[in-house]
Amino acid sequence: MRKIMYDFHVRAFGEELARINFLPEKRRKQAVAEMIDHARKKGVKLTRPALGVTP
Amino acid sequence: MIPYAELEAFFTGLVTTAQSRGITCAITSGMACVHFGVAATTKDCDVLCAASDADAFRELVATTTLRDLLPSYRGYISPPLDARWMRGGWTAHFTWKTRPDETCLDVFGLAPRGSGPWQTQLRGNYVSPHVVAEMKRTNRDKDWPFATALGGEMLDAGRPEGWLHLYDADVLRKAARQSPPPARMLRSRPLLKLAPFDDTLRVKRVLLAERVFWSELDELRIRIYHRHLRRYTPAVRRASGGRRDMPATESHPLRIECARVHLPVQPLRDYGLGRMVAEVRQTVSVTVGPDVLDWLPAAEENFYGLDA
Numbered sequence: 001m002r003k004i005m006y007d008f009h010v011r012a013f014g015e016e017l018a019r020i021n022f023l024p025e026k027r028r029k030q031a032v033a034e035m036i037d038h039a040r041k042k043g044v045k046l047t048r049p050a051l052g053v054t055p
Numbered sequence: 056m057i058p059y060a061e062l063e064a065f066f067t068g069l070v071t072t073a074q075s076r077g078i079t080c081a082i083t084s085g086m087a088c089v090h091f092g093v094a095a096t097t098k099d100c101d102v103l104c105a106a107s108d109a110d111a112f113r114e115l116v117a118t119t120t121l122r123d124l125l126p127s128y129r130g131y132i133s134p135p136l137d138a139r140w141m142r143g144g145w146t147a148h149f150t151w152k153t154r155p156d157e158t159c160l161d162v163f164g165l166a167p168r169g170s171g172p173w174q175t176q177l178r179g180n181y182v183s184p185h186v187v188a189e190m191k192r193t194n195r196d197k198d199w200p201f202a203t204a205l206g207g208e209m210l211d212a213g214r215p216e217g218w219l220h221l222y223d224a225d226v227l228r229k230a231a232r233q234s235p236p237p238a239r240m241l242r243s244r245p246l247l248k249l250a251p252f253d254d255t256l257r258v259k260r261v262l263l264a265e266r267v268f269w270s271e272l273d274e275l276r277i278r279i280y281h282r283h284l285r286r287y288t289p290a291v292r293r294a295s296g297g298r299r300d301m302p303a304t305e306s307h308p309l310r311i312e313c314a315r316v317h318l319p320v321q322p323l324r325d326y327g328l329g330r331m332v333a334e335v336r337q338t339v340s341v342t343v344g345p346d347v348l349d350w351l352p353a354a355e356e357n358f359y360g361l362d363a
Contacts, residue, residue, distance in 0.1 A: 001207065001210050001211040001230065001233060002211055004207065004226060004229045004230060004233075005204065005207035005208070005211060005226070008200075008203065008204065008207060008223060008225070008226050009093075009204060011225075012200035012203070012204070012223075013093075013094070013200065013204075017094050020094050021092050021093055021094055021204070022092070025090075025092075028089070028092065028094070029060075029063070029089060029090075030060075031094075032059070032089050032094045032095075033058065033059040033060045033063070035094070035096070036059040036096055036097075036098055037056070037058055037059050039096060040056055040098070040156070041056065044096075045156065046096055046097060046098050046099070046156075047156055047157065047159055048097075048099065048159075050129045050130050050133060050148040050159075050161075051132070051146070051277065051280075051281075052132045052133065052134055052145065052146060052148075052280060052281070052284045052287075052288075053144065053145060053146050053276075053277055053280040053281075054084075054101065054146045054161060054163050054167055054190075055167075055193045055194065055195060055273065055277065
């Protein structure tokens with residue numbers, strides 16, 4: 001199942017995110033944190049609009 | 056800029072404190088996806104909180120500082136964090152006005168599309184992947200690979216409910232070669248009757264129908280809520296005297312008064328859960344075709360908490 005899902009992650013999210021997703025928890029969260037902080041430093045807005053209800 | 060690691064520690068700390076006080080709550084959505092092995096680019100947090108613990112959780116949130124800042128309700132649109140509206144599926148939004156971008160927290164009592172009590176399926180600070188995956192059946196295209204990824208993670212961990220969340224023909228076919236879906240899942244998801252999923256075109260057509268179905272159901276659901284917010288939001292603005300930064304403790308009673316007048320506590324139940332499903336099935340019949348209707352999921356069970 002793991003190999004099936006790794007192939008799916010590559011197809012759905014790309015090679016780099018697939019690699020991150022299959023890291024052990026601590027390293028995975030660290031990699032996600034670095035990715036998000038890098039995007040925010042470059043001006044990417046990640047806050048969603050408030051809708052009054054959850055999509 | 057507050058680093059993501061600090062934000063994550065802040066929100067998990069908030070939930071840990073709440074749980075230590077006997078408040079039933081847990082993190083869901085994007086941060087939960089990251090926890091379960093699917094990277095999501097979100098820095099804000101969604102929390103499910105038992106409606107019966109609404110007052111205690113609101114008190115905790117309202118008095119919790121982030122970099123010496125107290126939170127306020129976010130904009131005029133946020134409903135109050137109150138058990139009556141939480142039981143109807145409304146979401147309360149909070150914000151800490153950090154710079155350069157604010158830090159946001161959404162709190163809700165019911166998991167949208169949840170088929171059971173999320174409270175019984177906690178994984179420490181997080182709800183279960185099953186609950187997160189059910190919530191990912193939205194009208195946003197980007198959410199569907201997350202559902203499949205979580206479903207795969209569940210199957211890999213020996214949890215057969217993962218079969219309910221695979222929305223990819225290739226993954227379905229390959230997974231069925233290892234072990235077929237259990238018969239007890241077929242009622243909730245008729246598509247699983249197509250195992251071993253070798254009739255690829257038929258599987259893809261039913262997958263398409265399922266996605267259109269859930270997407271339309273989500274759109275209708277949001278439309279029903281928004282109809283009422285159109286009157287509530289300006290009422291909160293007037294009651295607040297135009298102040299957007301009012302502390303949550305000060306703003307809360309104003310929002311309760313506005314909600315009493317403008318927000319029905321059970322808008323979906325008032326509309327009719329069966330009516331919602333019937334209308335969406337009709338839409339699928341027109342957009343995909345009437346032949347797929349027998350393959351649509353029994354969505355009546357995905358209104359857990361609203362059907363009482």
